[in-house]
Amino acid sequence: DGFQWLVAEVGLGHVGAVLSLEVSRLARSCSDWYRLLEICALTDTLVVDDEGVYDPGAHNDRLLLGFKGSMSEAELHWLKSRLQGGKQSKAEQGSLRFRLPIGLVYDPAGRIVLDPDEAVQEAVRLVFSLFEQSTSALAVVSAFAQQHLRFPTRWWGGKRADELIWSRLTHERVLNILHSPLYAGAYVYGRTKSRRHVLPGEEPRIKGRTRRVKQEDWPIVLLDAHPSYISWEHFLRNQRQLDDNRTWRAEEHRGAVREGPSLLQGIVLCGSCGRRMGIRYQRDGSLLMYECHQLHAQLAARTCQTMRGDRIDQAVVACFLEAIEPAHLEVALSALDQVEARAKQIDQQWQRQIERAQYEADLARRRYKAVDPDNRLVARSLEREWNEKLAEVEKLEREHALLPQAKALVLTGEQREQIRRLAHDLPAIWHASTTTFIERKQLMRWLIKDVTLSKRGNVIDAAIRWQTEALTHLAIPRHKKSWEERQTSPQVVDRVRELSPTQTNAQIAAVLNEEGEQAGMGGSLTVSKIEWIRYAYHVPAGCPERPKAAPTGQRGDGRYSARATADLLNVDVSTIADWCKTGQLESVRSTPLGPRWITLTPEIIAELGKPIKRQWKQRNTRTIE
Ligand SMILES: [Zn+2]
Structure with a gap:
């Protein structure tokens, strides 16, 4: 930097006099200028211009030099403001020229007109009509790409001024075209503003940054200033659509409609936290889920709620079609x-x-x-x-x-007549096989602003907010959860509870199968399933298979274990086994080698019972002594 170098040289005392045509132009601002004068005074350096020689060390000279610096800064300011003012007043009249977007050119008289090249006009019109159909800027780009269409650019200035270049259409260009009010015949000045902003780093650097000004704050807007491609209303509609299409800060915007079969995409809100819910397709896309996962995605918190979408979609569509009856x-x-x-x-x-x-x-x-x-x-x-x-x-x-x-x-x-006619046709259009999901979603969005989903016990409460801000509440029965689907039906459990005191597991299973009951997962009831049901629902076993499970030796159906029978009859357990084999005692066992359960009546006890042995009694009395 020349000025810095000059200051350094003066400061080192290498300079005898600073010569310049106009002294005040040496520095960019007053503060720099005063610093230079200060240093000159310290090092006895003279300042020379075409009007004289000044010694900054002398008070009078310094006053004069300082005054010259102030004047020059003021002069710069006036120059600048005069230029700006000229620009502003030109813009107010709509005659300030700037680079026009493709499709608009200046005619020889300096007025803005449509590009005389019809191919260019067609291309611009195509962008608008494709956006009208698809409501998404990216969809316009992909339509151009699929058809291998090119989009023009007109060279601005230079040797190749006004030359046309045809290249691929980019997303950014589509957005620029859709956001430009010039296509709607409006002359607008001040759509952007540049603000200074300090860049981080060792040496502070200052950089201008361009910001878009909100449409309401545009300083100069002249409607119908020149021929247009679309109307002003159309332009505003496009802006609203583009605003709605944004996906960042998704809680505020619905996003563009996408191809998936979920009809509520982008318009479902979570009833418990108010955020916009996302969509997930499971089982190869056959199962639609709505889930509130923003908290999870952004803060790694728990997913707020998830619910199956098929019944919700059906119910909302039914409500929508009913509304337009x-x-x-x-x-x-x-x-x-x-x-x-x-x-x-x-x-x-x-x-x-x-x-x-x-x-x-x-x-x-x-x-x-x-x-x-x-x-x-x-x-x-x-x-x-x-x-x-x-x-x-x-x-x-x-x-x-x-x-x-x-x-x-x-x-x-x-x-009104049009609305009535449309209502008549709409259900047919809705159900037509040629209607795509995108079109259905658009139809729905015209009427429905959003749908808030919340779980209330066995039902999902879907609150449909129409575009008119009216609310409709739907109660949609919830799908059973997978564990609920596998659950044993309550009547089977009740029946097991009823039969348990007097029947064994095998008997209960046989009775229930006879009655046509089924297990939770389907299929017939088996011993192990009955066992499981008893365990899960805390049903005590009245007739266990193992003798240890019946501490009294007698179980719910009145039968006795072999040990209890032996004690009652005062014989050995092996004798009981023999009597069972010969048929003197009536017994049941669930497996060939399982424990026997024996039926005893007072008559049988009287007939088979042995008198109590003396010896046993004597030993008993002796221990007591
Ligand atoms: Zn939520």
Whole structure:
């Protein structure tokens, strides 16, 4: 940097005098200039220009030099502001020239016209019509790519000025075209603003950064300034669509419609946290799930809720088709009449208020005019009153202007007829095999703003918010969870509980199979399944197979274990086994080698029982002594 070098040389005392044509131009700003003067004074360096020789060490010279610096900075500012002002006033008249987007050119007189090349015009029109159909900028790009279409660019300035280049269409260009108000015939100045911004690093560097200005804040907008490709309304509609298509901060935007079969894509909200729910296709895409996974994706928290989508989609579609049935539509149209009438009433009310305020302001003015001007005190207070009344009128008018316009709701007879006709055709269009999922989703989005899903016990509550902000609640039965599907039916469990005290597991299984009951997973009931049911539902076994499970030796069906029988009959267990084999005792066993359970009656005990041995008794008494 030359100036820095100069300062350094002066500071080192290498310089005797600084010569320049116009001294103040040496430095860019006053602060630099004063620093240079300071250093010159310290090192006894002179400053020379075409008007004289100055010694910064001398007070008078320094004052003069400082003054020159201030003047030059002021002069720079005026120059700049004059240039800016010229630019601004040119822009206000719509005559400031800048690079036009493709499809628009300047004619020899400097007016903006459509590009005379029809191929260029066609290409631009195609972008707009494709966007109208697909509502997604990326879809426009892919349509161009699929058809191997090229898009023009007109060279700006230079040797090849106005030459046409045809290349592939990019997403960025489509967005630029869709966002440009010039295509809607509007001359707009100030769509971007550059702001200075310090870059991080060792040496501070300052960089201009261009920011888009919101459409409401555009400083200069001249509508219908030149021929257009689309209308201003169409332009605004495209902006809304593009805004809606954004996927970042998904909770606020619905995103563009995509190809998947989920009809509520982008318009489902989570009833428990309010975030937009995502879509997941399971089992090779045959099973549709809605899940609230934003918290999981962003903060690694738990997925909020997940639910199967098929029944929800069906219910919402049914509701949607029902809403456009002619009968319902008539009700809606008549409701619209009422809304219209109400809006008119409100408007009248406002007009009356404004009129009254106006009248009072007139009165105050007349009172003020009538008073003798010499009576200053009275005149002043009357004037104040008049001003207040005028301010009141203005305030009312401003508030009225801010109210939503009732006019947007007014439908002409023809429009009503169109709506009725469309309602008649729509179900057929909806069900037609040629209608794609994208088209169905678009149809649905015209009426439905969003659907909020929340689980309430066995049902899913789907709150449909229509575009009119009206709400419809649907209660959709929930699918059973997979464990619920596998669960044993309650009547089987009850039956097991009923039979358990007097029947063995095998008997219970046989009885239930006879009765035609099924296990939870389907199929017949087996001993192990009964065992499992008893375990899971805490049903105690009345008739166990193992003797140890019956501490008294007798089980629910009245049979005795072999040990208990032996004790009762006062014989050996092996004798019991023999008697069972010979048929003297009636017994059952579930497996060939399993424990026996024996039926005993008082008669059998009397017949087979042996008297109690003495020896056993004696030994017993001896131990007691
Ligand atoms: Zn959630």
